[in-house]
Amino acid sequence: MTDPAPRPAEIRRWRRYLADERAEAAVYRDLAVRREGEERAILLALADAEGRHEAHWLELLGPHAARVPAVSVRTRILAFFARRFGSVFVLALAQRAESRSPYERDADATPAMAADERIHGEVVRGLAARGRQRLxxxxxxxxxxxxxxxxxxxxxxxxxxxxxxxxxxxxxxxxxxxxxxxxxxxxxxxxxxxxxxxxxxASTPDPDAHTAVADLDVDANELALVYRARGMSEADAEARAAAVIGATGAGRRERLGPAAPVDEHExxxxxxxxxxxxxxxxxxxxxxxxxxxxxxxxxxxxxxxxxxxxxxxxxxxxxxxxxxxxxxxxxxxxxxxxxxxxxxxxxxxxxxxxxxxxx
Structure with missing residues (x-):
């Protein structure tokens, strides 16, 4: 028994989803061009996920996929800013767009697709948070x-x-x-x-404090107080301090904090x-x-x-x-x-x- 032919309203809705998925994948790829390292890899992975969603709508549409409508105004705005600026504004808009996905309420979208969109929103939120912090x-x-x-x-x-x-x-x-x-x-x-x-x-650890480790009294081991002051429990601080003293005695140098004070706080x-x-x-x-x-x-x-x-x-x-x-x-x-x-x-x-x- 063959599946019934899709109704015109369904075809229109699926075509709109297909167009938006393609455009959103393009937005993430445009953003990735302006990023490096981990952020670039994350954005490309998001684009690949949108490609999987695109394949779902292509399968449902079949021959009806030949005529895909223009993407929504929201997605076109995202694409415009991504190509020209690639800034945190685009990620913030993308975060909002992902959080408003209709897939949870659409029976033609799979539960996995709805879950993807929810998780995409959190991924983009994390990327946008980095940009917000810099700004x-x-x-x-x-x-x-x-x-x-x-x-x-x-x-x-x-x-x-x-x-x-x-x-x-x-x-x-x-x-x-x-x-x-x-x-x-x-x-x-x-x-x-x-x-x-x-x-x-004033709260940044002294970059030269590690030079005193080699001369510490092994029995008193006041280094443990440093770790307790930074929030460790007494037992954990004692264990960490003992390990540091042992490592220093073996010829290794343990730094107590960053190599240099943090001068630029984002x-x-x-x-x-x-x-x-x-x-x-x-x-x-x-x-x-x-x-x-x-x-x-x-x-x-x-x-x-x-x-x-x-x-x-x-x-x-x-x-x-x-x-x-x-x-x-x-x-x-x-x-x-x-x-x-x-x-x-x-x-x-x-x-x-x-x-x-x-x-």
Whole structure:
């Protein structure tokens, strides 16, 4: 008894899956070109897995596989960024795409394929985490700087403008807020990152401490205290210390820590890089509320234009944060917008009150 011919709706769905599997495999291969070593091997293995899924849909479609539709917009965006940038943004988008696979709810996909997609999401999450860690210091400063510039200067401009002062006063107040805020952010980030790096350096093992091992009192064996201070149990520390003393006596040298202090901590980043990012991004954000006044707009028109421009920028930065965190870009964008507009609205209302009081 032969299987019934697939229905048109099934054929359309299978073709869409086939197109997406091919495109996703291409995304992983494009990313692999820009990677080396282990990351490259992992990405190529993911591409091979997508190829197995492609073979499944080809078998189901049979002669109907000749006409494969265009891939989804989501997958096309992934492919575009993978070819041109190959950055953590693509991995973050791929992580979200893998986590939203429809295979668990589709009877035509095998349980193994659904399990593959779930595991692929975790694999991509791990790869994206490496990129997020490398970005953490400067990117944090950049995002926070841009948002602080947008919100604080919009609030400042609207608050001052609502008091009824001249347009020129509002403009110069906004420019002063831009410079003061950018310099303050840069200085704060520099001190913060430098202090954190100094704390990390203070916790790094002394690279020359191993030279004292050969002269330690074998009976007292204070080397065990080093290992206990690093979290080992007393018994494990004593055993490790005894092994080190024995190995040193046999002519081997045991290092107690890294050969050199860890100077570049990926999760912290460069103090100068963080300061520069904070200054540049705060300034780029803070200039947006001032643009309407720079081009000569006045009154409520200037206020509404500033609010619209800042709102668009808040949606953009919120969406970027959502993409990188693997969360919903739309929700993060709306959250940024609500927070920014909320702060600006409060300041604007206070400006109206102060303006009315002085009148």
């Amino acid at each position: 953490a210091g400067s990117f944090r400063a950049a995002v926070f700087g841009a948002n602080d510039g947008l919100v604080s200067n919009l609030a400042l401009v609207l608050g001052i403008g609502a008091t009824g002062v001249a347009t020129g006063t509002v403009l110069f107040t906004g420019l002063a807020g831009l410079l003061a805020g950018a310099l303050s952010m840069a200085a704060g980030e520099f001190v913060s990152v430098r202090s954190q790096r100094e704390l990390l350096a 999760a912290v980043g460069s103090a100068w890089g963080a300061a520069g990012s904070s200054f540049a991004f705060f300034a780029s954000g803070a200039v947006i509320p001032v643009i309407p006044y720079l081009v000569g707009l006045e009154g409520i028109i200037a206020v509404l234009t500033a609010a619209v421009l800042v709102g668009a920028a808040l949606l953009l930065t919120g969406g970027i944060v959502g993409v990188l965190s693997g969360a919903s870009p739309g929700k993060r964008a709306l959250r940024q917008l609500a927070i920014g507009y909320g702060a600006a609205a409060v300041t604007y209302l206070l400006g109206l009150l102060f303006g009315a009081a002085f009148v």
